[in-house]
Amino acid sequence: MIHQITSSLPSFKTLTFSPGLNVLLAHKEHGASDRQTRNRAGKTSLVEIVHYLLGAMANKESLFRAPALRGRTFEMSLDLGADSFVVSRTARDKAKPVVKAPESEPETLANTQWNEILGRRLFELGSVGVAAQGRKPTFRSLFAYFARREQSGGFTAPEKQAGMQQLVDIQVSLLYLLGLDWQIAADWQLVRDREKTLKELKKAAKEGAFGAVLGKSADLRTELTVKEGRLKALQERIAAFRVHPEYRALELEADQITRNLNELANDNTLDHAAVRDMEAALAVEAPPAILDLAAVYAQAGVVLPGVALQQYDDVRRFHESVIRNRKDYLLGELEEARQRISARDHQKGVLDARRSELLALLNSHGALEQFSKLQAEGTRLDAEVNHLRQRYESALQIEGSKNELDFERSRLSLRLKRDFVEQEARLQEAILVYENISKSLYESAGSMQVDTGSNGPGFSFPIQGARSKGIKNMKIFCFDMMLMCLCGARGIGPGFLIHDSHLFDGVDGRQVISALKVGARLAEEHQFQYIVTMNEDDAFKETLPGFDLSDYVMDVKLTDASEDGGLFGIRF
Structure with a gap:
């Protein structure tokens, strides 16, 4: 329970609370005009201070x-x-709370730390959600049901403590407060999130935003398999690659040897041609026989004298000398050519052996820049494979997720129904408490229904005249009182419930006083504190036998008729 609220603002009206019902009234002063309302007296500010x-x-x-x-x-x-x-x-930007625990010095805490402490102490959240997936109950979400805020839309429906409250937050919070399996609601949100993603993907694909990029799973599977094979082969090649520090020098030497071998081969070709020519020339070099010459002269009718024949012998000898000299020259040239060919063949053998050695070394090693290029190609191909894999998985998700999500919804629905059966006693207690409170206000009591809909647990509160704003607000009153009773029995909750005057807007005076009487009775029976802020004339429109509201009115009186009449004692 709350004992006291005060402020360093000198004009602030200190509020001291008692167990049970506490009614903070805003008075309308005698002689005040119709324009002097109580809307700025500070009734709602009390709720904001508590939240802050x-x-x-x-x-x-x-x-x-x-x-x-x-x-x-x-x-x-x-x-x-x-x-x-x-x-x-x-009151300043990013202000941290200062908390003083029993028998300890005040400690300045981060706001998140303070929320964690409050969650552990008031709602036993210390062990909640350690291994849980998705959403989980939090102190701020749970506490807002016990101090609804008008500016957040907290009076729109019993199951909602804020107008913009998400469905998952409603389901997780209420299942937890009712003692049911809140994890089912959290898991349901995971399904909704996946369905939302799937819907957006389908819409984008249908509209052509990335349908061509995404592709079909069958086509992508083939392309992915081929490129994964290429990547694997390239990675194996990179793993086996050995870098030689002098690779380029060895490569240049091998190229030079190849050029030298080509030059030697060309020179040998020329010498082989010369050898063939000289061998042919040697074969035809021979002097004509002397008898053949005499026969030629005789046929011509010329008788050669002895002197002529003697001179001819000199010519023949000279001729034979020339032939012999030419033959010796050809034989010398022929031998030199053959020696050059032999020397080149030997040199070619040496060079070819060295080239083979170099090529073997080059085949087993590589250059650093070549290795770098391989690595760059591997990186590029790996990124391409990852992109393809993402496209493939997205395509599979679009094509196959609907059936999977339908199955998951069915499974969660069965889990929820099973939990409702196992926790039937708690559900029945909540339903009966709500109905009994509603009976205290209306002849035709309202009821609370908890069902297992297609979107998770649902909460509804049927009652006659439900369209009336006053009756809608009284459904919130019944629901909040039910939560106080059930949470008190479980030993969780803040131990107090705060309703500001907005809850009673549009409520018939008879129901207002009946609600206050019910609140006082339940607060006493279940040992909790019920704090209400109201306008004085609304509080005393009606009376009930055996119940005097004046016994619960706080000493502090608020009014907007004067500058210092509000909770803060100033207007701003």
């Missing part, structure tokens, strides 16, 4: 961003379980 001290963030529209409150500290003493704590927080 219990870990709420102060957004731009927050009361605690107002220049008139900047630097002012607000403090609240309250029970957290069996211990009493004092928490204070200054």
